[in-house]
Structure formats: structure tokens, C-alpha cells
Amino acid sequence: MRTIVGLWRWRRNPLRRGTDLIEAWIALAAVLLLALATPVAGWFCGRAVDSSLRDTVRLQHEQRHRTTAVVVGRSTEPRFTTYDTESAATQDVGTRVNATWRATDGSAHSGTVSAPLYKPRRGDTFRLWTDDRGKQVQSPMNATGARTHAVLAGFGATVLAAGLVECGRRLIVWRLVQRRYRRLDQAWAAAGPDWGRTGAGS
Structure with a gap:
């Protein structure tokens, strides 16, 4: 919610920089991914592991x-x-x-x-x-053990996906901050020689 409010404030702000708007959109995208995509990734991973372990349980009960x-x-x-x-x-x-x-x-x-x-x-x-x-x-694996492993795998996949989303967001924000610093250095280098001179507009 704070991300959405922040994005709304940056829409018509004279102090807004281009990188500020990009950062706000990146934050909103990260929130949506954390809320929607990461649970889906965990669910698919858990389901795949559960299906595989069910086959393992069946095979072990046939062979043991x-x-x-x-x-x-x-x-x-x-x-x-x-x-x-x-x-x-x-x-x-x-x-x-x-x-x-x-x-x-x-x-x-x-x-x-x-x-x-x-x-x-x-x-x-x-x-x-x-x-x-x-x-x-x-003894062969039982259905309860297989289900436990599948749940843990799904939870782990969710946490991993959330970590990747957050790392991606932080990397992009870090690049934006570096871009701001470069622009500030360029602006300061252009204004520095005339800083404080009479008639230089300062």
C-alpha cells in the first residue's frame, strides 16, 4: 500500500526525477510478484515434488x-x-x-x-x-513422509523466489542510485567553474 501511495505522489511532483518514477514502479512490481508469483512458484514446485515422491512411494512398496x-x-x-x-x-x-x-x-x-x-x-x-x-x-517411505517433503520443497521454493525478487529489486535500485550520482557529478562539474562568480547567475 505504501508503494502505491508513493507511486501516486510521484505522478505530478515538480521535484520528481525520472529515476524516482522508475524506482516506484519497480517497487510496485516487486510487491505484486511477492504477493502473486512467489506463492504460485512454491505451489508448482511442491506439486511436482509431491507427484515425484508419490511415484517413489508406490515403487518402493512394490519392490520392498x-x-x-x-x-x-x-x-x-x-x-x-x-x-x-x-x-x-x-x-x-x-x-x-x-x-x-x-x-x-x-x-x-x-x-x-x-x-x-x-x-x-x-x-x-x-x-x-x-x-x-x-x-x-x-522401510519404504509412507504417504505422510512424502507429503511433508513436498510441503517443505514448496515452502523452500517460495522463499527462494521471494529472495530472487528482492535481490533483483535491490540491484535495479542500486543501479538507479549510481545513475543519479553520475548525473549529479556531471551537473556539479558543469556548474563548478562558475560557482560564486559575479554575473555568473549564482
Whole structure:
């Protein structure tokens, strides 16, 4: 609103410079872009990411399968944590155990895997995510996680677009100010030799 009022004041002002009017119009354009274009950019970005992640969720649920593993013995490897790039935070993958399980094709597998058990004992069972070859993998991304990532991407795109608009406005204003200074230096250089002389019009 202040930008619109300022633009109206510069319309018929004897002290108005050409660069003043340009600066006012640039400010108005920036306000309109911030209010209209940047949310649209964020919405399109968020929608594109959401569509891509939905495909990822569907693909992961097709390629990853849950099976039941049986604890054979506790591994000597220590308890550890990993960071899943498809999740929002670090996940505690549990205790390392030696276990056996069957893949979706019925083939038997055994090895050292992470079990969500605090004190695993021989014969305990737990749910395990595997790929088509029976190898343990992270659980597939869920729809809620995908939606969260999409919202964050849209918000980030909005902030980035707003930053670009503001940087563009500041750059243009800086160029206008430099132009004013050059014109002032030229005017001062032309008037300087005659400044204060009698009959020189000063």
C-alpha cells in the first residue's frame, strides 16, 4: 500500500526525477510478484515434488516386502544408528543379531541384520523389510513422509523466489542510485567553474 501511495505522489511532483518514477514502479512490481508469483512458484514446485515422491512411494512398496525373521543369536557388533535419506530424522535401527528369514520367492536367507529388539534372545521373531533378493532394506517411505517433503520443497521454493525478487529489486535500485550520482557529478562539474562568480547567475 505504501508503494502505491508513493507511486501516486510521484505522478505530478515538480521535484520528481525520472529515476524516482522508475524506482516506484519497480517497487510496485516487486510487491505484486511477492504477493502473486512467489506463492504460485512454491505451489508448482511442491506439486511436482509431491507427484515425484508419490511415484517413489508406490515403487518402493512394490519392490520392498515385509517378512518375519527369527533370531539365531546376538551379534557382537554394537548397537548403532543410521540416517535414512527418505526420512525426516535419524532412525535407531536396533540391535545387530544373527537371524534367518525367507524372501518373497520362498528362498531361505541368513545373516547379520538389525532387529527392533532391546534384548533379543534365540527364537525371538521380528518383522523385516527386504528387497526382491531377500536383502534387508529400509522401510519404504509412507504417504505422510512424502507429503511433508513436498510441503517443505514448496515452502523452500517460495522463499527462494521471494529472495530472487528482492535481490533483483535491490540491484535495479542500486543501479538507479549510481545513475543519479553520475548525473549529479556531471551537473556539479558543469556548474563548478562558475560557482560564486559575479554575473555568473549564482
